Amino acid sequence: MLEIEPLPKEISDIQVEMEGYARGHGLDFFPTIFELIDADQLNAIAARGGFPVRYPHWRFGMEYESLSKGYSYGLQKIYEMVINNDPCYAYLMRSNGLIDQKLVIAHVYGHSDFFKNNFWFSKTNRKMMDGMANHGARIRRYMDEVGGEEVEEFIDAVSSIDDLIDIHSPFIKRREDRSRYSFEEKEKQETRPAKFPAKDYMDAFINPPGAIGTKKEDEEESPRQVPEHPEQDVMLFLLERAPLSAWQADVLAMLRDEAYYFAPQGQTKIMNEGWASYWHSTLMTRQGLAPGDLIHYCDHHSGTLAMSPAKLNPYKVGIELFRDIESRWNRGAFGQDYDDCDDRQERRDWDKQTGLGKEKIFEVRKVHNDLTFIDTFLTLDFVREHKMFRFGYNEHTEYYEIESREFPKVKQQLLTSLTNMGRPKIVVEEGNYRNRGELYLKHHYTGVELDLDYARDTLVNLEKLWQRPVHIETILEERAAVVSFDGDDQKIDWGEPVEVNGIDSLGLPNGGAS
């Protein structure tokens, strides 16, 4: 844990001030602890995904190097980090000016409120600060016991599949938990047909052995499909079925916990940043800002919300959508009457003085995630006003190019890239493929092909965990294909050409929120 150094007076004064404003607007947050640290420490913490203590791994070192290089060349600067934890921890960079700190503190209260109230965060571990430190201690102990390189290699392999989780499983019970140490099956085997009561010496005659053992072997042992239904939580499947030693299972379980902890942040990037930006802007411009600080504030604020053509800025889209929702619900610009109205002028001037805006945005921040947020609230008017477009890959020029500004296409594309957090959906189809204990995964194709090089490298890591050949069924170059790795060789079995349609014609892939 960090040694807590009291905040300088001028900053703790700002904190008290901003916290008061935030409460006044109805924000409901965890107690929030601010720490002032210098750029190098901030980079180190950011490299570890926001946690000061985690397990040792080289990729944190890689991240740190890239962050500190970017910082020292003046290319990037982290203003703040907030951790979803109770109490909520936030880090401020020491070298920032006071107005920056003020803005950042306001922003942090927005995040803290979001963490506490958004439904998708409701199942996350709120003591993750300790959780991460414990994971670190346990993994370091394994490193001492079995050797650093061996543990590292295992972590490398697990990290390769740490996005193969079922982000909805915290909320839906899809099947009974299966413990590695379950004794259930044994008990079942012991259930026998009822015996007739008999004295000891008569037992063999009254209950002849043949009659008791009537159940047929093949009936009992009928090979059940493993898994019974395709399973999206590949990490869990491996945890239950892969031949892992005790420390390996523990490491895998820890990394899976961390993956589930981080998942809601990936699911709510636009909303979370939008909400925090909405609040820093509201608190600063309504209350926090002295007239002389305006220019500085505007400079920072506009820097945060800058747009670039090939990257959607979640801060920008988020804050604008929240403002749009607030304004529409204030004006009553929603519902059947509004939707049926075709007159542009009338729509623009629509005002029924409903004044429901604030209530609505608090509701939205409670129940939505990015996918449903965009699906519900992204309107034609919004897409026009913010000049949003859809871009796609042009095989001939090898460039990404603007394809369309049509509303349905833009929205469809945005939803697609938010589905499953922008990751391919991959499930375990069979854990005993060809009856040889091989692992068979299936990629649910939604119009975008997998990157073959990466898929191959991932299979190599997956094979290390499963220790038997692994396969993935997908579509490559518009043909069905099964990519395999058996521990020595890579192989692709080509199938039939498939009709590949763009995502347009597929409708919402996999029911949207797959």
Next chain:
Amino acid sequence: MTLKIERDQRRFQQIVRGKVRANLRKYISHGEMIGRKNKELVSIPVPQLDVPRFRFGDNGNGGVGQGEGEEGTPVGKGGQQRPGGQGEAGCDPGDGHLMEVDMTLEELADLLGDELELPRIEPKGNAQMTQEKAKYNSIRSTGPEALRHKKRTYLKALRRQISTGVYEPANPRVVPIKQDQQYRSWNTIDKPEVNAAVLYMMDVSGSMTDEQKQIVRTAAFWIDTWLSRQYDGIETRYIIHDAAAKEVDEQTFYHTRESGGTRISSAYKVCAQLFENELPPSDWNLYCFQFSDGDNWGEDNDQAFEILKEQILPHVNLYCYGQVESPYGSGEYLGHLEGRFGDRYEALITAELEDNDAIYDAIKTFLGTGR
């Protein structure tokens, strides 16, 4: 604060070194991949050490952006890695897939030594020469204005103002007076003098093309890197020749192209003169590297071998002859040289460089003797 990011960083750097080492053959044959940052640092492109995950490729991929532009306006290049961080909304084309790693020349030399199994060189003789050098590492209260140390001056002025009670925190003005002035100053230190000299000789007659010179240049980079690591400092000299020879600087060495014939003996003469006048073999570890396409005037060979035998081979740690294959050169000199001297001189080493890929083996041959 128990931030042990250094451990992760060290481990990462270790892995990067491993990658560089594994790809060293490629870097050796493509010297242009290595960028010179300054005197001591080079930057090397290594493939991004990404954790592989199942992810989308370019084919069929797309995203949503914001801004101006017609249909068909490009927004980013394909075929490159997109940052795969969790929760990227949309996807962002661009972002290079190679990362630059900074490395000191010493580290690079050590990697080279490990990979090629080069023995460390034992310097011959015990010629220890030292040289006085000025190093700016102290402070004085007088000196030229150009050397004024502003920060120290202001610190001293601030200290004076606080101690005399002139300083007002509400109006923090610090005005240095003459007694506050601080200047940088130097000390002289004895530095061991360079004690190895490398002489490059190259045939610049018409038959050597730019392609051959590139090979020479790449080989020379690695030779310099290794020898610099073995000695405190090295002196590098360049000699070009066609029918006549002269000593030139590095720039001229690689960029001169003459049209005359070829007399290798002329370069040997310049080399021998250098030994006599500037680089006495008793004080220096001498290394000669000669690159040519193997063309020489037939009647010149005898004279060349004579000088080589009498005035060069007895004095040098190494005399290496690298024959670069050229569409115009005859490539005969190598045969004559080997025929004349055979294995009788330990210092004489030859190698053939038919293309870039041969540099790796040539360097191993040249430097593998540990002389």
